[in-house]
Amino acid sequence: MRNLGKLAVLGITALGLALAGPQDNSLVIGASQEPRVLAGDFLNVISNQAIKSEIEQYLFAPLIGFDANSQNFPVLATEVPTLENGRLRVRDIGGGKKRLEMDLTIRPDARWSDGKPITTEDVAFYYEVGKAKGMPVPNPDYWERVQLRVRDARNFTVIFEPAYYYDTYGGPYGSPIGYAPKHIMGPEWEKVKAAARNLDPQKDAERLNELYRNFFIKFSTPQALNRGAMVYSGPFMLRRWVPGNSVEMVRNPNFPIKPEGGESKYVQKVVYRFIQNTNSLLVAVIGGSIDAPSSVSLTFDQGRSPQLVRRAPGRFDIWFVPGAIWEHIDVNKFENCQVVKDLGLNDKRPRQAILHALNREGLVKAFFDGLQPVAHTWIAPVNPLFNPNVRKYEFNPKKAEALLAEMGWRKGPDGILQRTVGGRTVRFEIEFVTTAGNAIRERTQQFFAEDLKKIGIAVKINNAPSAVVFADDFTQRASECKWTGMFMFAWVSTLAEDGSLFQYKNLNTGAILVPTKENNYQGQNIGGWRNDEFDRLTSQAVLEFDENRRKQLFARAQEIWAEELPALPLYFRANPYVVRQGLVNYVSSAYSGGYGYPGWNAWEIGWASRGAVKKWDQAKYALSTR
Amino acid sequence: MFAYTVRRLLQMIPLLFAASVVIYALLALQPGDPLDELRRQNPRMTAEQFEALKRAYGLDQPLHIRYFKWLNRALRGDLGYSRTYGIPAAEYVFVQRLPKTLILSGLALTLALVVAIPVGVFSAVRQYSLADYAITFLSFVGFSMPVFFLGILLLYLFAIVLPESIPGFPRFPTGGVPGVLWEDVRAGAVSLWEFLGQWAWHLVLPVLTLSALQMAEWTRFMRASLLEVLSQDYIRTARAKGLAERVVLYKHALRNALIPIVTLVGLAIPGVLGGATITETIFSYPGMGRAIFDALVEKDYNVAMAALAFLALMTALFNLLADLAYAVVDPRIRYS
Numbered sequence: 026m027r028n029l030g031k032l033a034v035l036g037i038t039a040l041g042l043a044l045a046g047p048q049d050n051s052l053v054i055g056a057s058q059e060p061r062v063l064a065g066d067f068l069n070v071i072s073n074q075a076i077k078s079e080i081e082q083y084l085f086a087p088l089i090g091f092d093a094n095s096q097n098f099p100v101l102a103t104e105v106p107t108l109e110n111g112r113l114r115v116r117d118i119g120g121g122k123k124r125l126e127m128d129l130t131i132r133p134d135a136r137w138s139d140g141k142p143i144t145t146e147d148v149a150f151y152y153e154v155g156k157a158k159g160m161p162v163p164n165p166d167y168w169e170r171v172q173l174r175v176r177d178a179r180n181f182t183v184i185f186e187p188a189y190y191y192d193t194y195g196g197p198y199g200s201p202i203g204y205a206p207k208h209i210m211g212p213e214w215e216k217v218k219a220a221a222r223n224l225d226p227q228k229d230a231e232r233l234n235e236l237y238r239n240f241f242i243k244f245s246t247p248q249a250l251n252r253g254a255m256v257y258s259g260p261f262m263l264r265r266w267v268p269g270n271s272v273e274m275v276r277n278p279n280f281p282i283k284p285e286g287g288e289s290k291y292v293q294k295v296v297y298r299f300i301q302n303t304n305s306l307l308v309a310v311i312g313g314s315i316d317a318p319s320s321v322s323l324t325f326d327q328g329r330s331p332q333l334v335r336r337a338p339g340r341f342d343i344w345f346v347p348g349a350i351w352e353h354i355d356v357n358k359f360e361n362c363q364v365v366k367d368l369g370l371n372d373k374r375p376r377q378a379i380l381h382a383l384n385r386e387g388l389v390k391a392f393f394d395g396l397q398p399v400a401h402t403w404i405a406p407v408n409p410l411f412n413p414n415v416r417k418y419e420f421n422p423k424k425a426e427a428l429l430a431e432m433g434w435r436k437g438p439d440g441i442l443q444r445t446v447g448g449r450t451v452r453f454e455i456e457f458v459t460t461a462g463n464a465i466r467e468r469t470q471q472f473f474a475e476d477l478k479k480i481g482i483a484v485k486i487n488n489a490p491s492a493v494v495f496a497d498d499f500t501q502r503a504s505e506c507k508w509t510g511m512f513m514f515a516w517v518s519t520l521a522e523d524g525s526l527f528q529y530k531n532l533n534t535g536a537i538l539v540p541t542k543e544n545n546y547q548g549q550n551i552g553g554w555r556n557d558e559f560d561r562l563t564s565q566a567v568l569e570f571d572e573n574r575r576k577q578l579f580a581r582a583q584e585i586w587a588e589e590l591p592a593l594p595l596y597f598r599a600n601p602y603v604v605r606q607g608l609v610n611y612v613s614s615a616y617s618g619g620y621g622y623p624g625w626n627a628w629e630i631g632w633a634s635r636g637a638v639k640k641w642d643q644a645k646y647a648l649s650t651r
Numbered sequence: 652m653f654a655y656t657v658r659r660l661l662q663m664i665p666l667l668f669a670a671s672v673v674i675y676a677l678l679a680l681q682p683g684d685p686l687d688e689l690r691r692q693n694p695r696m697t698a699e700q701f702e703a704l705k706r707a708y709g710l711d712q713p714l715h716i717r718y719f720k721w722l723n724r725a726l727r728g729d730l731g732y733s734r735t736y737g738i739p740a741a742e743y744v745f746v747q748r749l750p751k752t753l754i755l756s757g758l759a760l761t762l763a764l765v766v767a768i769p770v771g772v773f774s775a776v777r778q779y780s781l782a783d784y785a786i787t788f789l790s791f792v793g794f795s796m797p798v799f800f801l802g803i804l805l806l807y808l809f810a811i812v813l814p815e816s817i818p819g820f821p822r823f824p825t826g827g828v829p830g831v832l833w834e835d836v837r838a839g840a841v842s843l844w845e846f847l848g849q850w851a852w853h854l855v856l857p858v859l860t861l862s863a864l865q866m867a868e869w870t871r872f873m874r875a876s877l878l879e880v881l882s883q884d885y886i887r888t889a890r891a892k893g894l895a896e897r898v899v900l901y902k903h904a905l906r907n908a909l910i911p912i913v914t915l916v917g918l919a920i921p922g923v924l925g926g927a928t929i930t931e932t933i934f935s936y937p938g939m940g941r942a943i944f945d946a947l948v949e950k951d952y953n954v955a956m957a958a959l960a961f962l963a964l965m966t967a968l969f970n971l972l973a974d975l976a977y978a979v980v981d982p983r984i985r986y987s
Contacts, residue, residue: 071737165700230706269937309825496683
């Protein structure tokens with residue numbers, strides 16, 4: 026009887042928990058990061074944290090958005106500019122350069138949360154601030170290429186010169202076409218302009234920086250936002266921000282897009298709860314006080330923790346959304362380094378041999394339950410430019426040994442391969458660098474070291490904290506043999522793919538992208554690969570506004586890449602999402618919203634039990650442990 | 652004593668100067684640059700654009716120029732702006748973070764003292780009794796339990812296991828600060844008691860976690876110190892005079908036994924101001940420890956400088972105070 030009573034109470038508490046979100050039609054999202062600023066910092070001058078961009082999806086609607094299928098769709102614009110509807114015009118301007126004009130029209134019912142209409146004045150204000158002298162924007166390349174032409178209160182044209190294909194993506198991402206509330210921020214901006222009038226962007230760069238940052242801060246701190254210093258254009262408005270605790274947002278009645286069945290059937294309040302320690306966050310998720318996680322939340326391992334999985338049935342769905350973060354091993358190919366020359370790493374064969382020797386399928390199965398699939402090129406499979414038909418390197422130690430034998434490598438007395446180079450006997454001992462303290466990478470490294478040992482390659486592990494290995498005087502100095510073998514880390518494979526990670530030279534700008542002393546160590550092709558055809562294909566592809574032709578060019582570039590293997594592809598990371606059952610349209614994919622966060626369609630998020638209609642199915646974009 | 656104090660205060664000037672040089676140099680010489688991250692995120696940034704950004708953040712200047720610029724401003728009370736928060740570093744460190752740390756660490760310190768002194772005394776007076784053994788055992792447990800383990804253990808117990816298995820057991824918060832603002836109290840939306848209650852509720856687990864180690868340590872110290880005093884001749888004399896045991900213990904023994912504790916506490920206070928990075932991390936508590944740690948990781952130099960220079964000052968100051976307090980509590984010590 027006593028047990029029965031206990032069970033009943035337990036059942037009631039469990040039920041209470043299960044209904045917490047639907048009960049008052051609210052949504053509590055758990056995040057392990059708290060934004061430093063929100064809203065007013067519209068150029069990301071103060072902060073470009075992921076969590077800031079994610080929350081701002083609720084507060085500001087883009088003119089053009091990105092859905093879970095990586096497709097553009099109009100939000101506050103009337104339609105997406107395309108070549109077909111004539112809103113997109115591309116012109117050759119000589120010298121292999123293109124000029125792009127893009128016509129946009131603001132929805133007639135687009136309004137700020139205070140009821141004022143959103144007009145081209147707000148767009149012009151955004152561009153005026155962004156183009157102000159000495160503005161420390163994090164994306165200066167965009168601001169140098171973009172111009173605005175206002176046609177009337179609702180119509181304007183954005184011009185890119187020189188233009189690249191990804192400028193047509195619009196949205197908050199890549200080449201953002203933004204706007205900011207002039208009626209709120211304008212008067213303060215006039216004061217800033219007056220103060221900046223006699224300052225020189227060369228000499229007074231620091232002073233200008235402080236002036237501008239002070240301007241953004243007035244509209245973006247918790248204190249300012251709690252005072253109501255800002256207005257919003259998204260489906261939600263910020264009501265309260267308690268630093269160290271939460272941000273609370275409520276529906277914006279002025280948001281023009283109404284979800285199916287009326288907005289009362291959808292979530293009325295969204296609370297971002299900040300718990301920095303992911304273990305404590307996991308405790309909160311298990312405890313039932315969190316309905317869904319942010320993209321900056323639990324780690325991959327925590328998403329599979331037995332304490333969570335055991336309690337999941339009937340309460341949560343656990344999704345693993347394959348993302349765009351590409352784990353790989355770059356290889357030093359600078360033959361001026363003695364070790365590189367001895368091992369022949371500038372030849373594709375040892376690189377191919379190593380990849381054949383790495384049991385990537387085994388790794389993915391053993392460590393990730395197959396939830397982070399093996400990668401074959403550097404472009405994410407969800408990117409439209411991805412080519413699935415490239416050469417693949419299955420786990421095959423025999424092939425690896427054969428390739429190495431071709432180059433004269435024979436097993437030595439200690440079981441390690443050796444060969445004679447210029448009269449010297451060298452052993453196949455390769456340096457392996459990764460970020461110390463990253464448990465998954467260190468585990469992977471151990472796993473691969475064993476694999477390599479089996480074919481007679483000795484591994485010399487040389488790990489250091491990320492601040493050390495990612496410092497300019499390490500990553501960028503393969504040409505000076507600061508690292509001489511393999512370097513395991515990750516890049517983000519963006520939708521605005523331009524091949525620059527592996528270009529020797531960008532033929533459009535003339536920039537050399539292999540970091541050496543001559544170019545002041547610029548560029549991300551840190552291993553020093555050079556393939557002129559790859560450069561030509563990718564440089565041409567970014568100027569190609571016809572999607573099919575662009576795909577062909579990138580497909581060929583990926584074939585070359587997979588054959589030559591300048592880097593060893595491992596896998597694309599997946600993000601775990603533990604979502605309370607019954608929540609609909611809280612969906613993320615690798616590029617949803619542009620960055621891959623949930624919340625890009627905030628107005629459609631709701632509880633099925635409150636009448637929200639499911640439009641997007643997470644199952645389509647994710648793997649699950651079930 | 653006055654001359655001594657003045658002399659010590661004057662000696663602090665070169666000390667603090669040297670400390671600030673060392674801290675600044677260590678910060679600036681750590682590998683990497685605050686803007687590296689930005690460049691990694693945006694491969695399309697050209698060298699010139701990157702240089703312009705460096706200029707905007709004053710990072711194009713050599714180290715010693717940067718230091719003197721900082722010192723020049725700092726001496727006029729301007730500690731610069733936080734690069735990551737955008738607000739003045741002084742406001743971030745002293746207004747947003749320091750008070751929160753004072754509450755958490757101060758409460759933990761007080762709790763540790765309030766428990767450790769009587770328990771230590773009790774343990775010493777009942778030396779080798781069962782209670783003494785039990786206290787000794789618990790002290791060693793507290794002493795050897797890593798904070799990160801204790802914290803997560805308490806969280807798992809009080810936020811999941813106990814509420815799930817005992818009906819009606821309150822579910823403790825998983826960390827952070829309560830969702831009520833001081834403005835709410837001023838606006839009358841929340842009563843003062845509600846506000847304080849919420850804070851107390853959120854502070855239970857972190858304070859317990861943070862005080863455990865010190866509680867155990869000081870219990871041992873108190874016990875050892877009192878035992879030593881109790882074996883002194885003057886205690887025997889006091890007892891021989893026929894004084895009541897209570898008077899012997901509290902008037903003659905305890906006052907002397909507290910002298911080393913005063914030093915310990917004096918030296919622990921700068922640690923209190925520095926926050927408790929691990930406890931703050933586990934409980935997502937926005938205190939000084941996290942602030943300094945984050946500033947170091949993100950290379951937010953102005954914040955790290957403000958916080959660390961302040962700590963250096965406090966360490967020097969409380970060292971002096973501990974020395975002075977020593978003279979007050981121990982009549983044998985005189986400074987001239």
